[in-house]
Amino acid sequence: LYGPEFMFLDQNKSPERGFLHLMPKTYKIYTLGCKVNQYDSSKVALDLEQLGFQKAEVQADLAIINTCTVTHSAIAKDKKMLEQARRENPAAKIAIVGCMPVNYREETERLGVDYIYGAAELDKFVAQIQKEVEAEGGVSCEIDLPKFKADKSRYFLKIQDGCQQFCSYCIIAYNRGKLSSREKDGIIEEIKNVTGQGVAEVVLCGIHLGLYGVDKAGAQYHLIDLLKELFQIETLKKVRLSSIEITEVNDEIIELMKANRKFSRHLHIPLQAGSDGILKSMNRPYDKEYFSERISRLRQAVPEVAITTDVIVGFPGETESCFEETLAYCREIGFSKIHVFPFSAHEKTPAFSFPDQLSESIKKRRASELQKLGDELEKKYNESFLGQEIEVVVDGRSEGENYRGKSEYYFDVRFQSSDKLKVGELVTIKNWQLI
Ligand code: SF4
Numbered sequence: 001l002y003g004p005e006f007m008f009l010d011q012n013k014s015p016e017r018g019f020l021h022l023m024p025k026t027y028k029i030y031t032l033g034c035k036v037n038q039y040d041s042s043k044v045a046l047d048l049e050q051l052g053f054q055k056a057e058v059q060a061d062l063a064i065i066n067t068c069t070v071t072h073s074a075i076a077k078d079k080k081m082l083e084q085a086r087r088e089n090p091a092a093k094i095a096i097v098g099c100m101p102v103n104y105r106e107e108t109e110r111l112g113v114d115y116i117y118g119a120a121e122l123d124k125f126v127a128q129i130q131k132e133v134e135a136e137g138g139v140s141c142e143i144d145l146p147k148f149k150a151d152k153s154r155y156f157l158k159i160q161d162g163c164q165q166f167c168s169y170c171i172i173a174y175n176r177g178k179l180s181s182r183e184k185d186g187i188i189e190e191i192k193n194v195t196g197q198g199v200a201e202v203v204l205c206g207i208h209l210g211l212y213g214v215d216k217a218g219a220q221y222h223l224i225d226l227l228k229e230l231f232q233i234e235t236l237k238k239v240r241l242s243s244i245e246i247t248e249v250n251d252e253i254i255e256l257m258k259a260n261r262k263f264s265r266h267l268h269i270p271l272q273a274g275s276d277g278i279l280k281s282m283n284r285p286y287d288k289e290y291f292s293e294r295i296s297r298l299r300q301a302v303p304e305v306a307i308t309t310d311v312i313v314g315f316p317g318e319t320e321s322c323f324e325e326t327l328a329y330c331r332e333i334g335f336s337k338i339h340v341f342p343f344s345a346h347e348k349t350p351a352f353s354f355p356d357q358l359s360e361s362i363k364k365r366r367a368s369e370l371q372k373l374g375d376e377l378e379k380k381y382n383e384s385f386l387g388q389e390i391e392v393v394v395d396g397r398s399e400g401e402n403y404r405g406k407s408e409y410y411f412d413v414r415f416q417s418s419d420k421l422k423v424g425e426l427v428t429i430k431n432w433q434l435i
Pocket of ligand 1: 207208
C-alpha cells in the first residue's frame with residue numbers, strides 16, 4: 001500500500017520512543033474522513049488543552065493526523081497530510097491516529113512517526129501525552145468533562161461506534177469492529193455540561209447510530225429512548241442526528257420528530273444507489289420500494305423535513321441504465337443535498353475484486369452529472385424557505401451586524417441583528433439570505 005516514496009524515512013525512529021526533549025506547547029490536528037473522526041479530533045483537542053497545549057496553525061510542536069482509510073483516495077490524502085505536517089514543521093512530533101493504525105499497523109509503523117494509536121485508543125494516546133507532560137514537570141491535571149470552546153457553534157457527540165453491516169464497498173465494519181454504545185448517563189452529563197455553557201445544538205454521531213443501544217445487556221434502551229430523555233434537558237434546544245440508515249427510520253422516530261420541535265427537521269439517510277441490482281450487490285439491506293415507503297411516511301408526518309444523502313457512482317457493474325435509474329430516483333425522492341462519491345475500491349473489501357469495474361473517466365462523468373442534479377435539488381429545496389421564519393444556530397459574525405448561521409434544515413444563512421448574539425445560540429429569524 002505504501003509505495004517506495006516512504007522507504008527513505010528514518011527506520012530507526014520507532015513509535016512511542018520516549019518523550020519529547022522539549023515539552024511541546026502547541027498542537028495541530030489534521031482530520032480526515034467522517035464526522036466520527038471530527039468528533040474524535042475535537043475531543044483530543046480539548047484534552048490536550050487541558051494539559052496546557054495551545055492550538056497552532058503553523059509550527060505546531062505536536063502534529064496529529066487523524067486518518068481515514070475508507071477508500072484508496074482517502075489513504076492518499078492521509079499520506080499527503082503526513083508530508084504536509086513534516087513540511088510545516090520538520091521538528092514536530094508526529095502522531096498518526098484513527099483508522100490507518102487499525103488497518104495498516106505495520107505500514108504505519110514504517111512511517112517513522114512518534115505516536116501511533118488506533119481509533120479506539122485515543123484515550124490511551126492522551127494518557128501517554130499526559131504521562132510525558134507530568135514526567136517533564138509540566139501541568140498535571142485530571143481530564144474530566146470536556147470544556148466547551150466558545151468558537152464552536154454546535155457540539156458533535158459520539159455516542160456509538162462500530163458497524164456489522166459489511167456493505168461490500170465499506171471498510172468500516174472491519175476497522176471499527178463490533179457495535180459499542182456509550183452509556184447514557186455519561187452522554188446526558190456531557191450534554192448538560194455543554195448546553196449549560198450556551199450551546200443550543202448537539203449533533204449525535206455514530207458509525208451506525210440507529211443501532212444505538214442494541215449491544216447493551218438486555219438491549220432495552222435504544223436511540224428513541226435516549227432522544228426522549230435528551231429532549232427533557234432544558235438547556236438543550238436542538239438535537240440533530242449525524243446520519244441514520246433507512247432501515248432505522250421507524251415509525252417511532254418519525255412520530256418523535258413530528259411531536260418534538262427539539263428534533264431538527266433534517267435526516268441524513270444514505271441511499272448509495274438508485275438501482276435495486278446495485279443495492280443488492282452493495283449488500284445494502286433495502287430496495288427502492290422500501291426506501292420510498294419510509295420517505296413518504298416521514299414526509300406525511302414532517303412535510304418540510306430536509307433529507308440529505310450519500311450516493312456512490314461507478315460501482316462495479318453499474319451500467320448506463322443503472323446510473324440513469326439512480327438519477328431519476330434521486331429526482332423522485334427530492335433530496336435536499338447529495339454527497340456524491342465516485343466508487344474507489346479498498347483492497348480489503350469484496351467490491352475491490354468484483355467484475356465489471358468502471359474506468360475513472362466514467363466515474364468522473366457520472367459524479368459530475370449527479371452532482372449537478374444534487375445542486376439543482378438543493379437550490380430548489382433551500383429556496384422554498386425564503387421569506388419564512390426559521391430557527392438557526394449562530395455560527396459566527398460576517399461583517400458589521402451580519403451573522404452567519406445554520407438552519408435546522410441544514411442550509412447556511414446570513415442575517416442581520418442589532419442584538420449581541422453569541423455563537424452557539426439558537427435564534428428565530430424572518431429576514432435572511434442563503435449563503
Ligand atoms: S452501514 Fe455499510 S456503509 Fe455504513 S458503516 Fe456500516 S458497513 Fe459501512
